[in-house]
Amino acid sequence: MEDKREEGMHIAMFPWLAMGHLLPFLSLSKLLAQKGHKISFISTPRNIQRLPKLPPNLSSSITFVSFPLPLISGLSPTSESSMDVPYNKQQSLKAAFDLLQPPLKEFLLVSSPDWIVYDYASHWLPSIAAELGISKAFFSLFNAATLCFQGPSSSLIDEVRTTPDDFTVVPPWVPFKSNIVFRYHEVARYVEKTDKDVTGVSDSFRFGYSIEGSDAVFVRSCPKFEPEWFGLLKVLYQKPVFPTGFLPPVIVDEDEDEDEDDTTWVRIKEWLDKQRVNSVVYVSLGTEASLRREEVTELALGLEKSETPFFWVLRNKPKFPDGFEERVKGRGMVHVGWVPQVKILRHESVGGFLTHCGWNSVVEGLGFGKVPIYLPVLNEQGLNTRLLHGKGLGVEVLRDERDGSFDSYSVAESVRLVMVDDEKGESIRDKAKVMKGLFGNMDENSGYVDEIVGFMRT
Numbered sequence: 297m298e299d300k301r302e303e304g305m306h307i308a309m310f311p312w313l314a315m316g317h318l319l320p321f322l323s324l325s326k327l328l329a330q331k332g333h334k335i336s337f338i339s340t341p342r343n344i345q346r347l348p349k350l351p352p353n354l355s356s357s358i359t360f361v362s363f364p365l366p367l368i369s370g371l372s373p374t375s376e377s378s379m380d381v382p383y384n385k386q387q388s389l390k391a392a393f394d395l396l397q398p399p400l401k402e403f404l405l406v407s408s409p410d411w412i413v414y415d416y417a418s419h420w421l422p423s424i425a426a427e428l429g430i431s432k433a434f435f436s437l438f439n440a441a442t443l444c445f446q447g448p449s450s451s452l453i454d455e456v457r458t459t460p461d462d463f464t465v466v467p468p469w470v471p472f473k474s475n476i477v478f479r480y481h482e483v484a485r486y487v488e489k490t491d492k493d494v495t496g497v498s499d500s501f502r503f504g505y506s507i508e509g510s511d512a513v514f515v516r517s518c519p520k521f522e523p524e525w526f527g528l529l530k531v532l533y534q535k536p537v538f539p540t541g542f543l544p545p546v547i548v549d550e551d552e553d554e555d556e557d558d559t560t561w562v563r564i565k566e567w568l569d570k571q572r573v574n575s576v577v578y579v580s581l582g583t584e585a586s587l588r589r590e591e592v593t594e595l596a597l598g599l600e601k602s603e604t605p606f607f608w609v610l611r612n613k614p615k616f617p618d619g620f621e622e623r624v625k626g627r628g629m630v631h632v633g634w635v636p637q638v639k640i641l642r643h644e645s646v647g648g649f650l651t652h653c654g655w656n657s658v659v660e661g662l663g664f665g666k667v668p669i670y671l672p673v674l675n676e677q678g679l680n681t682r683l684l685h686g687k688g689l690g691v692e693v694l695r696d697e698r699d700g701s702f703d704s705y706s707v708a709e710s711v712r713l714v715m716v717d718d719e720k721g722e723s724i725r726d727k728a729k730v731m732k733g734l735f736g737n738m739d740e741n742s743g744y745v746d747e748i749v750g751f752m753r754t
Contacts, residue, residue, distance in 0.1 A: 312415040314378035323543040329357035342376040366395035422509025434510035440525035452504030481700030482678035541741030544663040574647030579608040598707020665732030
């Protein structure tokens with residue numbers, strides 16, 4: 297048996313149905329495949345089609361396993377990802393996801409992998425894997441500080457916090473001084489959403505059972521960045537906890553890149569090429585959340601008042617303030633729809649990144665040394681903002697703590713501080729450059745995965 301394992305393990309990967317989860321799972325899959333292991337990457341047909349093509353040297357090591365997403369009432373037949381459904385329909389997507397249990401169990405029974413690495417939403421998976429004698433690891437795409445704030449699995453399963461105010465204070469299991477809490481407005485939307493679970497299973501419950509049932513927990517971060525939180529996490533979980541590193545995007549040489557987004561990228565690149573180095577702020581608030589109309593107005597007017605070049609990407613065409621696009625023509629570019637974010641962040645004219653502070657975007661932005669400007673919208677984004685801001689990384693747009701409202705002046709001030717200010721801005725920009733060496737270091741990431749493989753072999 298030991299000899300077989302030395303030849304390479306068979307590892308199944310089962311991410312949640314969101315691109316922000318599928319892509320890091322694929323990044324980890326590639327690193328494991330490079331080290332000689334066979335990967336079965338399991339998802340639904342449309343999500344697999346959306347993934348980038350595998351490099352030729354890994355195509356024989358990674359097999360995509362496709363299960364059609366069961367149809368349920370209230371969900372379109374083409375909705376297979378969180379980006380396909382409005383935020384208030386996310387729980388319907390989870391209800392459909394839960395119906396993948398039978399085909400997944402059949403696949404595991406027949407293929408008998410050594411390990412299955414799974415996401416927070418599949419709380420039912422650990423018991424299936426245990427029944428089949430398959431080792432199982434929960435892969436968290438949230439950093440260690442966020443996991444510690446959530447608490448031990450028992451507090452998640454019992455849902456000890458029930459009101460928004462419960463989430464605005466440091467929990468009792470954090471033994472050191474911490475600024476990592478939610479603002480009221482950040483968690484109010486989240487708590488309201490979990491009250492409407494159509495599955496009868498809250499996200500807290502899913503997280504709790506996914507952690508409790510695992511043999512190990514992998515975390516997309518590293519102890520160099522948040523040492524005290526990794527230490528606390530091991531105490532809270534009482535099981536092996538391993539960093540995967542940040543899993544930054546692999547940079548593809550543009551001459552070799554034949555993505556279908558060529559026409560979109562060519563148009564964007566032409567505009568970026570005309571701008572000065574580090575002069576542009578890239579504005580993107582993720583694929584899941586939508587800003588309210590008044591928030592779009594204030595953000596637009598703030599970008600206008602900043603007098604700074606900007607590239608703003610939106611999911612859907614919003615109602616802009618009258619005359620906005622005409623007034624910013626040449627200085628600002630607005631794009632509706634998908635964009636190659638990694639290529640944009642890599643471009644030398646981009647210096648700042650106005651972001652919702654999802655962990656994926658944080659990794660990509662800091663991996664290229666771009667200075668973050670935070671405008672958290674939902675989920676764990678407020679916690680990420682506190683973690684980074686506490687380390688002197690970036691600035692946060694000033695908002696009302698209760699309702700989350702902000703005005704154009706606070707947007708303009710934050711953008712100018714990061715992009716133009718010579719005194720305060722300089723130290724913030726310098727710190728982002730230092731983080732590029734940590735977040736974008738591929739060799740260090742590979743070393744963390746070596747440790748994980750060593751553990752999985754035993």
